[in-house]
Amino acid sequence: MVDQARAARLAKRISSIVAAAIGSGEIKDPRLHYVTITDARVSGDLHDATLFYTVMGQTLDVEPDYEGAAAALAKATGHLRSLVGAGTGVRFTPTLAFQLDTVPDAARHMEELVAKARANDEMVARRAAEATPAGDADPYRDDESER
Incomplete structure (x- = not known):
């Protein structure tokens, strides 16, 4: 049975863990400097999480590097998943997928x-x-x- 409230709470927690890891500089990739996590969704079985992100840059008169941000997030997915597993305490750590918002x-x-x-x-x-x-x-x- 799908517990939507639990999935929403887990999505919010995953979003905050990943955003904190990116914002604090724990992931030392300069391509993630202007990346912001905007939303997260977790599947009903709690096995898959989709994180939505934006890349800032248009306000700074710099064209955003979407490809670089996507590559940096793909490279950091394993480490971010480890952080999510440690931070959530769920039995099965969800797989992380990143999608441009x-x-x-x-x-x-x-x-x-x-x-x-x-x-x-x-x-x-x-x-x-x-x-x-x-x-x-x-x-x-x-x-x-x-x-």
């Missing part, structure tokens, strides 16, 4: 689309404010009934 890029794209839509809405509102009616102010007025 695309959520920040998708969020950035959505923000750009929303900004574009707002600019178009403002342009339409300005045109509507400056517009005059094409016909009479009251198109249903009947001149003959007013006589």
